Amino acid sequence: MTIELDNETGISFDFDWEETVRKTVLSALDYEDCPYECEVSVLLTDDQGIQEVNREMRGIDRPTDVLSFPSAEYERPADFDGLEEQDVFNPETGEYMIGDILISAEKVKSQAQEYGHSEIRELAFLTAHSMLHLMGYDHEDEEERRIMEERQEAILQRIGITRE
Numbered sequence: 828m829t830i831e832l833d834n835e836t837g838i839s840f841d842f843d844w845e846e847t848v849r850k851t852v853l854s855a856l857d858y859e860d861c862p863y864e865c866e867v868s869v870l871l872t873d874d875q876g877i878q879e880v881n882r883e884m885r886g887i888d889r890p891t892d893v894l895s896f897p898s899a900e901y902e903r904p905a906d907f908d909g910l911e912e913q914d915v916f917n918p919e920t921g922e923y924m925i926g927d928i929l930i931s932a933e934k935v936k937s938q939a940q941e942y943g944h945s946e947i948r949e950l951a952f953l954t955a956h957s958m959l960h961l962m963g964y965d966h967e968d969e970e971e972r973r974i975m976e977e978r979q980e981a982i983l984q985r986i987g988i989t990r991e
Contacts (some may be wrong), residue, residue: 828853828864829922834853834871838932842947844871851951854985855958858978861904863923867898869954869962870929877931892934893953901963904974926961948988955982 832845848869856865859933870893872880874890882888884896898915910916917924930953939949959975959982966972983989 829866829920831866831868832871833869834932835876836871836873836932838871838936839948840932840935840946844950847947847950848954850986851982852953852958854982855955855962858982858985859906859959859962861923861925861962862907863910864921865925866917866920866922867925867958868927870927871932872929874931874933877929877934880929890931890934892931892938893957894929895926895957895960896928897961899926899962900926901946902958904963904965906947906963928957928961930954930957942981944990948983951983951986953980955979958982 830849832848834844852867852869876892877892878888878890880894881891886896899910899913902909915924916922930950935946935953939946942949956975956979959978964971964975964978966975968986980990
């Protein structure tokens with residue numbers, strides 16, 4: 828398992844953000860029964876940085892809280908069958924390069940305050956949310972949204988983070 832972590836902002840937290848992200852990533856992969864060792868990259872950026880990527884990649888010129896860039900396409904969410912047919916494995920390590928996550932550290936702080944919960948919960952929530960996107964989940968309609976919300980909460984509960 829390779830989890831590449833970087834904080835390009837200099838924004839700090841009162842907790843070990845790297846450990847929170849690691850535990851959440853592993854919990855999500857375990858919850859979805861991913862059969863592969865994975866490689867994922869998580870970058871903490873600021874609102875300006877995530878806005879630039881959002882504009883460039885999605886044509887939306889505003890900051891967001893999290894962006895997910897999966898490396899594979901799924902017929903059904905978390906259906907790992909057929910990944911061998913896609914070019915998604917690191918030739919050096921054999922790990923499934925599941926994708927990249929960008930999180931706005933500024934949004935972690937502001938949304939935690941807005942929603943009345945801790946920054947650790949907000950960071951874990953955004954990481955779980957993004958991991959589900961990397962495994963093919965979406966929230967385009969009410970049913971998809973409900974499924975993602977249930978899975979996000981289950982992933983967080985596995986690491987001891989409950990609704991506050």
